[in-house]
Amino acid sequence: xxxxxxxxxxxxxxxxxxxxxxxxxxxxxxxxxxxxxxxxxxxxxxxxxxxxxxxxxxxxxxxxxxxxxxxxxxxxxxxxxxxxxxxxxxxxxxxxxxxxxxxxxxxxxxxxxxxxxxxxxxxxxxxxxxxxxxxxxxxxxxxxxxxxxxxxxxxxxxxxxxxxxxxxxxxxxxxxxxxxxxxxxxxxxxxxxxxxxxxxxxxxxxxxxxxxxxxxxxxxxxxxxxxxxxxxxxxxxxxxxxxxxxxxxxxxxxxxxxxxxxxxxxxxxxxxxxxxxxxxxxxxxxxxxxxxxxxxxxxxxxxxxxxxxxxxxxxxxxxxxxxxxxxxxxxxxxxxxxxxxxxxxxxxxxxxxxxxxxxxxxxxxxxxxxxxxxxxxxxxxxxxxxxxxxxxxxxxxxxxxxxxxxxxxxxxxxxxxxxxxxxxxxxxxxxxxxxxxxxxxxxxxxxxxxxxxxxxxxxxxxxxxxxxxxxxxxxxxxxxxxxxxxxxxxxxxxxxxxxxxxxxxxxx
Numbered sequence: 001x002x003x004x005x006x007x008x009x010x011x012x013x014x015x016x017x018x019x020x021x022x023x024x025x026x027x028x029x030x031x032x033x034x035x036x037x038x039x040x041x042x043x044x045x046x047x048x049x050x051x052x053x054x055x056x057x058x059x060x061x062x063x064x065x066x067x068x069x070x071x072x073x074x075x076x077x078x079x080x081x082x083x084x085x086x087x088x089x090x091x092x093x094x095x096x097x098x099x100x101x102x103x104x105x106x107x108x109x110x111x112x113x114x115x116x117x118x119x120x121x122x123x124x125x126x127x128x129x130x131x132x133x134x135x136x137x138x139x140x141x142x143x144x145x146x147x148x149x150x151x152x153x154x155x156x157x158x159x160x161x162x163x164x165x166x167x168x169x170x171x172x173x174x175x176x177x178x179x180x181x182x183x184x185x186x187x188x189x190x191x192x193x194x195x196x197x198x199x200x201x202x203x204x205x206x207x208x209x210x211x212x213x214x215x216x217x218x219x220x221x222x223x224x225x226x227x228x229x230x231x232x233x234x235x236x237x238x239x240x241x242x243x244x245x246x247x248x249x250x251x252x253x254x255x256x257x258x259x260x261x262x263x264x265x266x267x268x269x270x271x272x273x274x275x276x277x278x279x280x281x282x283x284x285x286x287x288x289x290x291x292x293x294x295x296x297x298x299x300x301x302x303x304x305x306x307x308x309x310x311x312x313x314x315x316x317x318x319x320x321x322x323x324x325x326x327x328x329x330x331x332x333x334x335x336x337x338x339x340x341x342x343x344x345x346x347x348x349x350x351x352x353x354x355x356x357x358x359x360x361x362x363x364x365x366x367x368x369x370x371x372x373x374x375x376x377x378x379x380x381x382x383x384x385x386x387x388x389x390x391x392x393x394x395x396x397x398x399x400x401x402x403x404x405x406x407x408x409x410x411x412x413x414x415x416x417x418x419x420x421x422x423x424x425x426x427x428x429x430x431x432x433x434x435x436x437x438x439x440x441x442x443x444x445x446x447x448x449x450x451x452x453x454x455x456x457x458x459x460x461x462x463x464x465x466x467x468x469x470x471x472x473x474x475x476x477x478x479x480x481x482x483x484x485x486x487x488x489x490x491x492x493x494x495x496x497x498x499x500x501x502x503x504x505x506x507x508x
Contacts, residue, residue, distance in 0.1 A: 007073065008079055008172070011160055012186055014184065015157050020135065029171070033122065039117075041115075044113045053193065053197060059092075070085065070093055073191075099237040116141045122136070133175065134162045148202050217264075220423045222358055224418075228260070257277075258277045261277050263419070276347070279350070296447075299451050304475070311471060314468040376431070386402065386409045407446055414435035417435060430505070441486050
């Protein structure tokens, strides 16, 4: 079983002679309490080519202190990390191994560094005695455990200031001002592990390569593809932890990749990208089981919560909650199982292989101002055809299907323009924004179609249980009205998005 906490921490350079200044002069701090010395012994794990370190992740098994056990730290921002903790065992806990899978895949992790810390701890308290932050001065000894460089050591002193749970982050700024005034400066190393690896390295280790600035059309397309692949890998642990919006963001990354492969098929060879598009479509569909349910649940809950009490006939909220929990539980379990399949891991390997050896076609060498607008506008013409077809149809199931197809095309044009933004600037940004407005109208229409199907099913269930189906019918009617409103909005939204000036500006 693993527990999670958010760690907000800042590190500072120190020496064995460093003493804390009077931190009661920092805003909000009323007392500084010495909590004594702690001995910590941590072994850090990584792959042979340091994949975790390259992505600023740390995995350690630590003894000593109040939180001994296994710790996995995932970066959130410069000073913020999510720390996943598991009990102290000899082997890596499966719960942590799952969160590493998108990065390590089938490669084992092994000890790379052992870090011994003598930690002198002080607590900063407010006027009511509540903990604001923990300040520690650590005497650190690091030893390299890899085959190459085994036994190489490094020693240093550093200071850490960690924000207490639910404390105001402004405390960190106030403490830093006092530390800087006393001559204490922020550390250049983001973590003990990164410093230990740098100072005990016998040679070069794997780090993220700094990509050169894109120049050609191929450079820009590959840069966009690389960002989406990185998003897939980085979002994997968040999806496994069921963090808010994580499934949606991962699904969007798969769609953007599929869109890029299709739109820029004259830049990247389709014989390589088409099989990847098929696999990305599979992954998006599997993720969609959970995401679509999440969207539907939120929409129906909003409708029920917005009804006056006299219109809620029968156990409406209870039935909705029961149905929602059952469906979400099944979908969450399904998504977790998908991320453990060999098919998913093979897809990640194949995407890495594409980036390592891109299947570039001759058009990839052309100037982005030439090749990219043509690709975007080809997708635009496809969207225009679908919009025109949908608007010609009478209300009904056939029109619903046509608008859904137009929605998918609008999304593809938007993603294509977003991929071109770094090269084409403001025209591509404005074009993408207008396409997003069309997509939003079509998307809300499709959400209404899905909601009506769900409301009809709920009405049937309620009727079968001897409950009133009035409320479900009422909501069905409201969804019909909402869909009709979106259909009336579409011509105007499309007129704004299809303005000739937008296309001319995109072509330069």
